[in-house]
Amino acid sequence: MHDVVIAGGGPVGLFLAGELALSGCSVLILERDRDLTSPLKALPFGMRGLNAGSAETFHRRGLLEAMLEASGADRKEVGADPDASEAPAPRDVSHFAGMGLDAGGIDASALPFRLPGPAMAGFMTSLEAVSTVLTRWAASLGVEIVRGAPVTAVTQDAGGVTATAGGQEHRGRWLVGCDGGRSAVRELVGFDFVGTDPLFTGYVAKVTFADPRQLPLGFNLTPTGMYLRTSFEGHLGMNDFDGGTFDRSQPLTREHLQAVLRRISGTDVTLTDVELASSFTDRAMQATRYRKGRVLLAGDAAHIHSPLGGQGLNLGIGDAVNLGWKLAATVHGTAPEGLLDTYTDERHPIGAAVLDWSRAQVATMKPGPNAPALRKLVLDLLSTPGGVTHVYRQTSGLFHRYDLGGEQPLIGLSAPDFRFQEGARLGELLRQGRGVLLDFGRDRALQTAAEGWAGRIHYAAGPVRNDLGFTALLIRPDGIVAWADDHADTEAFQRAATRWLGHPRTWAPQVGSGRVE
Incomplete structure (x- = not known):
């Protein structure tokens, strides 16, 4: 078994x-x-x-x-540059509903606890x-x-x-x-x-266009839907707001795809061949x-x-x-x-x-008579520093916060990639899938307490390039901060470790390196 x-x-x-x-x-x-x-x-x-x-x-x-x-x-x-002392500004931000956003508008000061890595x-x-x-x-x-x-x-x-x-x-x-x-x-x-029914049937296909110049590259929102052309030759995406009725209900023929594309794009574009096609919906x-x-x-x-x-x-x-x-x-x-x-x-x-x-x-x-006005309003709002920063926080995957209790705002967030002065990074210390106790002040009592979780917590001590004002942190195996303090409170560490890792007990399974060469 x-x-x-x-x-x-x-x-x-x-x-x-x-x-x-x-x-x-x-x-x-x-x-x-x-x-x-x-x-x-x-x-x-x-x-x-x-x-x-x-x-x-x-x-x-x-x-x-x-x-x-x-x-x-x-x-x-x-x-980031390996020698950087500060995290670079975000370079990219996801689109919203096919509307591109400028990463240059992100307010980096509103993104706390970032370190270069x-x-x-x-x-x-x-x-x-x-x-x-x-x-x-x-x-x-x-x-x-x-x-x-x-x-x-x-x-x-x-x-x-x-x-x-x-x-x-x-x-x-x-x-x-x-x-x-x-x-x-x-x-x-x-x-x-449980959830909500679909509003559209989506298509992705590899096709041959008789005249691809009729369809510009990128996301193209139209009064009847959306189509997408990428830099890959013949790559086509479409969203047809049919209530999701077509998805998987009929064969994806060239004639059908061409009819949908003509209706959405408002052109007389011709598809001479369809190599492969698939459909999906927005059912949530x-x-x-x-x-x-x-x-x-x-x-x-x-x-x-x-x-x-x-x-x-x-x-x-x-x-x-x-x-x-x-x-x-x-x-x-x-x-x-x-x-x-x-x-x-x-x-x-x-x-x-x-x-x-x-x-x-x-x-x-x-689509609808009010759609252009709504899209313009949304784009105007999301293009502000606050708006584009919000999109980045929602889509970058770096700022989801679990409610783990405690007043320290770093608890529940993904840990910054602290780098010890001798070069080791937190990310490298997590490669065995164990928790990590970071002790920037080399506190002897904290080290002794960590020994009770030998095999489940990797203890790492010493000064780091930027401690962000912390003295010690407990990082869960998934990289989430379970405890953070500006002084080495041994009892607080013990409570956090017991909550997430159970009672102290020596346990060290034989595992692989976790590295792909």
Whole structure:
């Protein structure tokens, strides 16, 4: 029996598997598809944006360099100058409802606790690149992957969960559904999945235009919808506000795609060929809770929404890094009471906010006689320093704050990448998937207290280049600040460590390096 069985071998399932294996769990992935490659995962169809928060997560597991290489991204555009003493101004900001915003208008002074590091900005990648890097990482940590095995039945009891896939039964102490928006696990276990119906059918296609000059590049909002042309030859996206009625209901013929494009663009553009096409909607749904007994959900299995703003992959990676260490601690019997329930408590509000962000963009794009006035008003507001800064905070993935209690505003936020004077960074100290206690003042009492969590907390002491006014911090395995103080309050540290890591107990599983060379 495995400690954890994961249904779904996409980026979320693979990242979660790596997190669990890094903590010494035995993990099995059941993946529906037999082939890792697919035209829908490669560019341009599989094009995705990793935000700064996801880049930071990959950095903390030693995967950023591999991701940049696989994605063909420029590390100079993603990270700060290695010798920089201050964080650079944000270089990019997501669009809103197809309306571009200028990152130069962001008020950097309104973005607290930023320090320079290797992961300061997001970058474009593909599902193929992400899956390749994460598959190598998971395999290096001993994760077992069975392909061509869609889950068809799930039963659970007090001792574990049985998932039937590929005609065989697979037993695990826990099961996590990472099997996408049409999750079989979610349906089989009976999770409530609620939300709003679609307003549009979206299309993505690779086509040949008789005269591509009729359609300008970029997002193009029109009185009847939206179309998108990118720099990839023949790459076309469209949103047709038909109430989502066409999606998956009929074949995606050249004639249909041409008719939709002519109606939306207001041109007589001709498509001479369609190589590949797919459709989707803006249906926005979310599981009311992410756990039922020994079964949990993550990624699109827990929440779906339109791809506007490119938040889906990032939201799923956030789920995985939040859940992984909590589930591992539960498997090993070191978790404090209620730790696993904090997964839903912390991630459900983040998911709900992303769904609302998606809905707001769809509402702004929806055609109608008042649409141009609404879009102009929204663009005017979002183009102000306060507006564009708000968009950056919502989409960068760096400023989601969990309510962990305490008055210190850094608690619950992703930790800045503190750099010790001898060169080590916090992100590097997190690569083993353990908590980190930063002690900038080398307090002996604090060090002694940390020894009670040997194997679960990495103690790091010494002066840093910029301590932001803090003396000591406790960082959870997912990089979230659990405790921060301007003096080494040993008792406060003990309370925070006990709350998140359980009672002191020596435990040091044998794990891999977590690095992809």
